[in-house]
Amino acid sequence: MAGSEASAAFSEGVPCWVDAQLPDVPAGKRFYGELFGWTFEAFEGAEEADEAYGGSVPSASSVPSVRALLDGEPVAALAPKRDARMPTVWTVYFATPDADALVGRIVEAGGQVITAPVPVGPYGRTGLAADPEGAVFGLWEAGTHPGFGKRHEPGAFAWAELYARDTAVADSFYADLFHDALFGPGTTRDFGRAPVSDVFPAEMPPHFLVHFGVEDCEAVLGTVLRLGGRIQAPPFDTSYGHVAVVTDNQGASFAILQR
Incomplete structure (x- = not known):
């Protein structure tokens, strides 16, 4: 599935989004809200994809994922960890117009697929991969959410x-x-x-x-x-x-x- 016109905002290979997997999202909101001046909003309409993605969409648990805003523009997301064995980590996502094709190239180049691309409600499709040395990164094929609304400035x-x-x-x-x-x-x-x-x-x-x-x-x-x-x-x-x-x-x- 190719991304919508929103994906044109970021060329393939450009970092377009970041999220953090945290044990305590409310504590993360307090920390980053004061540190960077972020405000937060819940993601809407993507509940059905949350378990598959495990990232920046509302959680099946009682604590939802949230999108961080800077001056009203999206800059990041905070998501609850689905498994205590998962690392507490920030992940960078690279833009792609076709996540399935990119996954094929990752494997051919010696990397590995950790999570195959899955839909995230109307926002897009995402997956996780690792390079030949094991460094983990995300893939983002845009739907209604192209990625950063702000970057290259304080707090973004x-x-x-x-x-x-x-x-x-x-x-x-x-x-x-x-x-x-x-x-x-x-x-x-x-x-x-x-x-x-x-x-x-x-x-x-x-x-x-x-x-x-x-x-x-x-x-x-x-x-x-x-x-x-x-x-x-x-x-x-x-x-x-x-x-x-x-x-x-x-x-x-x-x-x-x-x-």
């Missing part, structure tokens, strides 16, 4: 960094998938990659790190600590800005980015 998605053990493997895999949209000429500058040992212990598994924009990195770190989060990596400079890595009050890692 600003960057996704892949921390890989072998950057040559990452370059080859994602270039095959997205035709050089990520690392080649004309890149959107929304996605980069680096050796995992640049920031984390060498034994850390390869993973994606979602970055949110901030005006003052050091000031935001104080708020993170006050709200019960912690600092994983103190501020450091990168080619794309001034970054610190933190966890929220439930253990989900993310980065803050000051351009």
